Amino acid sequence: MLSPEIYALLFKALLDTLYMVAVSGLLGTALGLPLGVLLAVTGRGELLQNLTFNRIAGVLVNMTRSTPFIILVVAIIPFTRLIAGTSIGTAAAIVPLTVAAVPFIARIVEGAVREVDRGLIEAAQSMGATPFQIIRKVLLPEAMPAIALGLTLSVVSLIGYSAMVGAVGGGGLGDLGIRYGYQRFLPEVMLAVVIVLIVLVQIVQSTGDWIARRVNKRNLKS
């Protein structure tokens, strides 16, 4: 049904998407996870209360999260150019994807960490734990099931966002779908793109669910 050239394009687009999602997902986690933990522990009455930091970080996160992604992509073009050396292409697309992923992941991690029972923090304090030890040995391990699910959600969202970065020549499956499926009116290409995306999201979600189940020791049936 599809010509070999289209297959090749589809494969290339899939790789581009995987590349963009993987890199922005990793960078987003590397920055968003610590930011999320900081947001959680600097809140009022928390382990390392620091309301000034908490408020400023909170406002920045909210600003980024309330900007529609396609506007964010365009708005930060100068920044993208500064970081990636160009504002066009797959590598450049990673910049806005990461900028969107960081606050998204940070909020998810913050929520997960806040859900950890206060009693556990207290128990660790009664053992003489430092705040850093509490984060590393108590908060992160206990929040891990929720964080795993949250990161899965983030990756799925990134797959969706990555389809929009065609606007800055980012390539990937979304771009292919728009250029071939819509603009050249090749519905079978559009269909193929959609099917690949569905399968991709399904694989990510199942893997994430599996990991979250593995790290969750709370509802064990013996």
Next chain:
Amino acid sequence: MITFEQLQKTYPSRGTGTPVQALADIDLTIGRGEIYGIIGRSGAGKSTLLRTVNLLEKPTSGRVLVDGVDVTALSARELREARHSIGMIFQHFNLLSSRTVFDNVALPLELAGVTKAQIRETVEPLLDLVGLTDKRDRYPAELSGGQKQRVGIARALASKPKVLLSDEATSALDPETTTQILHLLADINKRLGLTIVLITHEIAVIKEICHKVAVMENGRIIEQGPVFDVFAHPKHETTKTFVDPVINRGIPDSLRARLSPTPVAGSNIVLRITFTGERATSPVISAISRKLNLDLNIWHGQIDEIQGAPFGTLVVEAIGNPQSIEAAISLLNVNKLGVEVLGHAVPGNLRAAV
């Protein structure tokens, strides 16, 4: 081992509320190797008091000395060090769900930077002590409440503390499990010479294992002393309401209905005689009855045991001339038996007319 000196704690007001004085003028000394119980109703300030020992709660003023060291004056670093020698167990266990039994018990050692080999050397005997060797690699979700608290106890003991703090550690457990956990604590106290401070709202817990008790109300200690003395001779009303149900000093309602606070025509005096220690078993009553030619009509009696010592109460209606009754009361006092006038027994038919 632990001394509270002029301790005060006021929580600042939340929103529009007024500040809460959770602790007022607390002066208390807890001896080395004692099991010290603190009882009080919910909100009395028990948790707040206990938590000042490891400074989870910072007192507004006053000092807390633990083994001679004023914990309120320590730097953050010194405080963390001091906390290694103060173990704590909790009502809801506070175990890490992500760690196995072994790893939960190992946590305080990991925090203190102990090597893996030493951790194993410490944790395994502790699991044995609390009877959980076979649950070593299980997660808390796979354990019963009693087993979880055993993990909590092993964890609290891991850093070889001098003091163990227990905040309602048995309040989430059923009565049978509660007894087992209390016996484990008593056993640890004996074997390791560990000082245990436990707070509870259940008098049965105090009766079961404590040597001494303090009763709290509205942030103050209203009564304190050896458990036996406080149980046998409670002074404060609140203490009486705690103590009455477990040692049955009360009298049945049908008899209470026949009591008048003042003498009426034809009434006889009703006495409650308290026997404690070895006197619980000596035949004082029959001797008095014989000597003074008194008829003692027994209404109600009970023999109990507190901390291994017999403790009895007897409620009697004394029938005889007033001088003999006077003499009997002073004889009972001489014999160091507690005696208390409960009232006057109204003859059945008369009462109906009153």
